[in-house]
Amino acid sequence: MEMLAAVMRGTNQPLSIEKVELAAPKAGEVLVKVLATGVCHSDLNAMEDETTPVPTILGHEGAGIVVEVGPNVKTVKVGDKVALSWVPFCGTCEFCQTGQVNLCESAFGPMFAGTLLDGTSRLSQNGQGIYHNSLLSTFAEYTVVPEMSCVKMPEGMPMAQASLIGCGVATxxxxxxxxxxxxxxxxxxxxxxxxxxxxxxxxxxxxxxxxxxxxxxxxxxxxxxxxxxxxxxxxxxxxxxxxxxxxxxxxxxxxxxxxxxxxxxxxxxxxxxxxxxxxxxxxxxxxxxxxxxxxxxxxxxxxxxxxxxxYGDVHPFRDFQAIAQLYLDGKFQLDELVLDRIPLQDINRAVDSFHDPCCVNVGRTVVEFGGEAG
Ligand SMILES: [Zn+2]
Ligand SMILES: [Zn+2]
Missing domain, CATH: 3.40.50.720 (NAD(P)-binding Rossmann-like Domain)
Structure with a gap:
């Protein structure tokens, strides 16, 4: 499918809004329509880092709605609203088996390689591959992510707030x-x-x-x-x-x-x-x-x-849902962390704000897509 995304083409260059191709999810993968994504200081770090493989689509703080699931996906279904985790886990290694899923090694190889868990990319443009980032690449209208990155959100959870759970909030x-x-x-x-x-x-x-x-x-x-x-x-x-x-x-x-x-x-x-x-x-x-x-x-x-x-020793499936429920119960402050809401076209404005010495490094500018972010 074709979609709009903010593409990083080179070190220290502004992100470029372009049409790119996204392939269908494979086994164990989920296609998510991104509804909200936080712009994090780590995205700026990646833009300034010469080792970041390019072209790539950054963005690792996201929430959205499941629109398609690949074969063997069991934990989410079409229509579920999810918050995304940038530390997916395999569930079978020694660390996962002992409950330390934040220490699972499965994500690190693909994370540095700029791929999904199977070592390949679903992103391309005119037949040329585009790298994933943090296995999420949420600076785009849609994304294909590992099933283990998708944490179902409770009913009524607003997506801008949900998008922030998976990074500094959970940590x-x-x-x-x-x-x-x-x-x-x-x-x-x-x-x-x-x-x-x-x-x-x-x-x-x-x-x-x-x-x-x-x-x-x-x-x-x-x-x-x-x-x-x-x-x-x-x-x-x-x-x-x-x-x-x-x-x-x-x-x-x-x-x-x-x-x-x-x-x-x-x-x-x-x-x-x-x-x-x-x-x-x-x-x-x-x-x-x-x-x-x-x-x-x-x-x-x-x-x-x-x-x-x-990652704060969190288990995403336990702790993301707990944080969302605490928020809905009025016990956890997330509204205060959503500092601004902008469309994808303005994403460089959010990145540039990190260069402002007066910038408060608490909270996020959130990119919202369409009118469903809530
Ligand atoms: Zn982050
Ligand atoms: Zn594991």
């Missing part, structure tokens, strides 16, 4: 609820208040934390953190964050610290500000050239856990 929520396993009445610090951090705050709030301490360099971000449930804020540019956390928690430090910043210095502060027996979770991606240094003295005596978490 932040999962960091608190799944990776840290925040307990009711506990204290939680969240470092790095961006698209992941505010949702870690929301996860901690929903898990029943009594105190949620937002830690960031920007006063503006700390104010935003309060709107999502932070009870206290620490400006890490003004005070020693670890000491501030101890002061706020009777000298012990927090039960859980979650670092969403991708900054090794912040992760060190998170670790130092975590109390004995507590847990520090790192979800931000560090610069691979850096090393994370922790104080060695007394390490064995404090009984602390340091845990790296990919």
């Amino acid at each position: 932040g929520y999962g960091a608190a609820v799944r990776a840290a396993q925040v307990k009711p009445g506990s204290t939680v610090a969240v470092f790095g208040i961006g698209g992941v951090g505010v949702n870690a705050i929301q996860g901690a709030r929903i898990a029943g934390a009594s105190r949620i301490i937002a830690c960031d360099l920007k006063a503006q971000n700390l104010e935003i953190a309060r709107k999502f449930g932070a009870t206290d804020v620490v400006n890490v540019g003004e005070v020693d964050a670890a000491e501030a956390l101890k002061e706020l928690t009777g000298g012990f430090g927090v039960h859980y610290a979650i670092d969403c910043s991708g900054n090794t210095m912040a992760a060190q502060s998170a670790w130092k500000g975590t109390r004995k027996g507590g847990t520090t979770v790192v979800v931000g991606a560090f610069n691979p050239k850096k090393e994370l240094a922790l104080p060695a003295g007394g390490f064995h005596r404090v009984g602390k856990i340091l845990k790296g978490s990919f």
Whole structure:
């Protein structure tokens, strides 16, 4: 079928709105009419990265309606409204079998190769192949995705809000609820208040934390953190964050610290500000050239856990639906994350906004297709 898509043709070039061909779904694949897609900072990173295979169609935060299913698809049917996950899983490897579907390796080869799970593409133009991105390529009117990327949404879930669940929302929520396993009445610090951090705050709030301490360099971000449930804020540019956390928690430090910043210095502060027996979770991606240094003295005596978490340890089929239901019940803030709604033709405007130093990195511009996004 023919459709409109925003095509990335080269590094540091604006996306180009073009007609492209999309082939029918094969076994285990689903054709989704995209109704809404978030424009993420990771899309800009891909546009600036010379290793991104081109031409490609970016976009990994999406929601839409199932219009066709390939052979052997069991979990969704035509007419289902779905939110998309950019970490599909095989269900059969050792990691999947032990419930760690976020660690399934099946997605990574195709993700870097720019294909679907079988190593081929459904996208083309005049007989020339176009690469997929994150196995989703949602900057298009339609997309063919793995069945395991499609999570059915509850009745009444608006699509713009649903489109955001699969990236920073799930990662932040999962960091608190799944990776840290925040307990009711506990204290939680969240470092790095961006698209992941505010949702870690929301996860901690929903898990029943009594105190949620937002830690960031920007006063503006700390104010935003309060709107999502932070009870206290620490400006890490003004005070020693670890000491501030101890002061706020009777000298012990927090039960859980979650670092969403991708900054090794912040992760060190998170670790130092975590109390004995507590847990520090790192979800931000560090610069691979850096090393994370922790104080060695007394390490064995404090009984602390340091845990790296990919995708917030979420299981999409369990956690995406839980987040959507929490939203519908008025317990999870997603409306506040939809900053603007634009048509596909204006997508470069959303990408350009990331270059604005005043740009608030919490929430998204959402591209909507047609009038059904709701
Ligand atoms: Zn994203
Ligand atoms: Zn697997």
